Amino acid sequence: EPEVTQTPSHQVTQMGQEVILRCVPISNHLYFYWYRQILGQKVEFLVSFYNNEISEKSEIFDDQFSVERPDGSNFTLKIRSTKLEDSAMYFCASSVPGQGQQYFGPGTRLTVT
């Protein structure tokens, strides 16, 4: 069964450093998403991406964040200058148009020290 994959599974970085989290969505999906879950809190929407552009972003997704689909398979989330409060699980998800459910990857645990 096709699945969303994410790399790395765990990323440790120092405050102020740039990180890139990578995702490979399910191949025939056209909508792509990033969510995050800070430890002990709910899963929060960050951004959605369709047709090579951001279609919606949350207040969390400020100028420090960017997304890109550099080729036909990868979908990345970049945090330009990480802060301690960026420490969280980051989940990538994808879906097909007209289908409400989104399929999530296993997540990347980002630890900012």
Added chain:
Amino acid sequence: DQQVKQNSPSLSVQEGRISILNCDYTNSMFDYFLWYKKYPAEGPTFLISISSIKDKNEDGRFTVFLNKSAKHLSLHIVPSQPGDSAVYFCAASSGSSNTGKLIFGQGTTLQVKP
């Protein structure tokens, strides 16, 4: 901004009995609701969904009920199995959002005892 609320952080049931997980929402624009299950160190896994034009949807052991007037939905698992032990998230989306972003509740940890 608690648009989707799961007021019970945990639930414990005996194997074979029914598990009922509850979820409340405040945004009347929500028209599609989903339940996800999450194991530690894994991403949320889609379980079942319901559109606001229905009040019930069933898939095997899982049934979701929607009460629009009360802005309440519930997930019934019958019979419960030890493998069902996980965190269950309720999520909602609005057709007015052209991206289908999901708004999640805080989750309920279900423990099914053998």
